[in-house]
Amino acid sequence: MYHSIAVTLSQTINHPMHLTDLQIAKATQMKPITQIAAKLGIHEETLRPYGKYTAKLPLKLIDPQRMKGKKLILVTAITPTAAGEGKTTVSIGLAEGLNKIGVQTTVVLREPSLGPVFGMKGGAAGGGYSQVLPMESINLHFTGDFSAIEKAHNLLAALLDNHIHSQKNMLNIDPRKIIWKRVMDMNERALRDIVIGLGGSAQGVPRESGFDITAASEVMAALCLANSLMDLKEKLGNIIVAYTYQDEPVRAHQLKAHGAMTALLKHAIMPNLVQTIEGNPAIIHGGPFANIAQGSNSILATKMGLSLSDYVVTEAGFASDLGGEKFLDLKCQYGGLKPDAAVIVTTIRALKSHAGVAIVNLKEPNPKAVATGLANLDKHIENMRHFTLEPVVAINQFITDSQEEISVIKGYCEKLGVKVEVCEAWAKGGEGCVDLARTVKAVAEGGLSNFTPLYHFDWSIEQKIDTIARKIYGAAEVEYSVKAKQQLRMFAKIGLDKLPVCIAKTQYSLSDDPKLTNKPTGFTIKIREFDIAAGAGFIIPLAGTIMRMPGLPSAPAAEMIDIDEDGNIIGLF
CATH class of the missing domain: 3.30.1510.10 (Domain 2, N(10)-formyltetrahydrofolate synthetase)
Incomplete structure (x- = not known):
């Protein structure tokens, strides 16, 4: 029988290893959504409440004039590994940290998809003491x-x-x-x-x-x-x-x-307002795939955040070569958005994974492997600089990380002239991200970035693909199948050749081969065919096989989720 947790955040914050994300979330006393809205200057009668702790935000709150001078921070990451990188946790923690140093900040995120929640035990509400609440609702049906x-x-x-x-x-x-x-x-x-x-x-x-x-x-x-x-x-x-x-x-x-x-979609188009674990505003809206779509929250949600707060922290799916590139080339160009800094999330264990260390050995200190894996981080730093964005590296720290391993990353970043900070968002919330927040603020307000898209929409489709493949992936060349070449001629015939491209490929490699980890070179990106998203406004070159309908694993997370007679959900992370 599940018993409600009657402990306060202050009583549990020193023992995060003993609690699940759900237990930490339940131990937090949430504020009524009207209080969160008041922080953003929103009157109660303007809100469209969904219960006590969630509300829809009418689009009339978006104000281009109020957006001027506001700062937009993109959070991306190195190439994903099975070990996980914690990009959402860092995004939320950075927003908490910025608020702690006196910067009015809203974190703007995607909504979780139910399939993965019940499948590989993964949501999109952060973790530990860096979460958005109400966690159960956000990860399940939310606002529909x-x-x-x-x-x-x-x-x-x-x-x-x-x-x-x-x-x-x-x-x-x-x-x-x-x-x-x-x-x-x-x-x-x-x-x-x-x-x-x-x-x-x-x-x-x-x-x-x-x-x-x-x-x-x-x-x-x-x-x-x-x-x-x-x-x-x-x-x-x-x-x-x-x-x-x-x-x-x-x-x-x-x-x-x-x-x-x-x-x-009359109500679905309105962004959702919730709160962080420390009572700061969070906007959550939309959840497109980062493989075959843009992989970031809605333009409207981001503009809403920029209209209501001084800083917006937002993330893009997977790494800089997928969600990051699509955020910058598609979303920013369609929405007229201009990021002021980019945070690249990395972990010690991910770098060791890119160096070939088996997942069972990732907890063992291995500074040499970390140094080898830095080649992957180096490419993502280079990618952000292709967009004339100044990157800040955030080391998402785990308890097994050694100081020597951390020093390897710091030393490398210093040689590149890149700011780097350790982030302890999971264990300490905003307090664990204060140093990162100060560094990001300095970069964003120091005029170090001058965002420039990688390509213009009026370029040919081949030129757009070639630019992304060579600059962002590091490919040597691009190869098209006979079918792909036929489709290119068809796009020109029906007037779709000036749309931006949203390349679909594996997230596990900079190339289109998931087995090529770290920083591969000399490879060819093979475009086998194209899909069209003419309504959304982009062409989808398919490099490799992308699964649009996942399957459940042999032991689905759904088997662990339950509910008691009082309506308390258990087993959700």
Whole structure:
């Protein structure tokens, strides 16, 4: 039987190793959301409450004039490893640290997807004493944004199949060339490829289809790149769902779907206000994949934060070569955003992993392996400088890290002229990030960055891909399949060749081969084909195989999650 935790934060803060993230979250006395809103100058009547501790923020609070002079901090990381890097934990801790030194700061994050929460035991609310609350709600249904996106996506799918069946296919759609699948917010490998329309003529036209996870939906990507409700409506109308027998694209507005889809997203487009464990404001909104989409929270959420606070700390999915590059080239260009500094999160154990140390040996001190793994960190520092951004390295410290290992990183960064600080956000919250906060503030206000995108939208698709591959990945060349070359000609024909690119590749390597860790050189990026997100506004070159619908592991985290008769959830991290 689970018993409620009747301990205070002050009683437990010195013993974080004995508590789960959920226990730490439950031990925190949350403030009513009206008090959090008041810190941002928001009146109670303006809020759209979702219970006592969460609220929707109306878009009218976004004010371009108030955004001027505000500071935007991007948190990215080195190439991910199985050991994990803790980017969200550092982002929250940095925001806490900035508030501690007197800088009004809001952390702006993505929403978790339910699939991974129930699968590989991973959420997106931070950890230890660096969390956003209410943790249970955020990691589960939250305010229903994912559900609304799912419904809008599947409405389009339903209207498409209904058009073919009931409206005699007036648009001349080739059922073999339908590219719009359905989505659900769960890991379910059995639905990746399915056949629909079986059971006779009354049940529709039989064809192959499938399901993606909701975070991979183009509707999600479009919502997160929209600058207003009407902009979202236009983006949804531009979604390409299929091709005719003459290979002409068929868009959602031709099915008269975009109005109803936007109506379903009327509330989902509004960012969500919650709080950090130390009672500071946090905005959480959207959750697109960082492989096949931009991998960052919505433009509207970031602009909301910049309208209401002096600093915004935000993160991008995976490392600088994926979420970081897409944040800077897609989101910032579409949203007119200009970051003032970039934080690169690294860990001792991740660097040792890149050096080839087995995961079972990562806790053992190994300064030599750390030095070898620094090649990966070096590339991500270089990547941020390609955007004329001044990076700050944050060493996310673990209890097993030795001072000698930390000194290896510090010494290396000093030789490169890069600021570096140890971050103890997980164990100490904001207090563990004060030094990092002071350094980031100095960089952001010192005029050391002058953000410049890597490419312009009017470049050719090949030029954009080549620039990213060579500069950000470190590739020697780019190779296109016959199919990819045919698609490039088609993009030019239908006027999509001026869209930005969102390269889909593995997160586990700077290359498109997950086995090439650390800092590979001399490799070729192979573009096998393209996907289109014409509504969201980008082309997706596919380098390798990217899974749009994950499966559950052999021992899913869902098996450990339970609830007692009083409604207390247990086993959630």
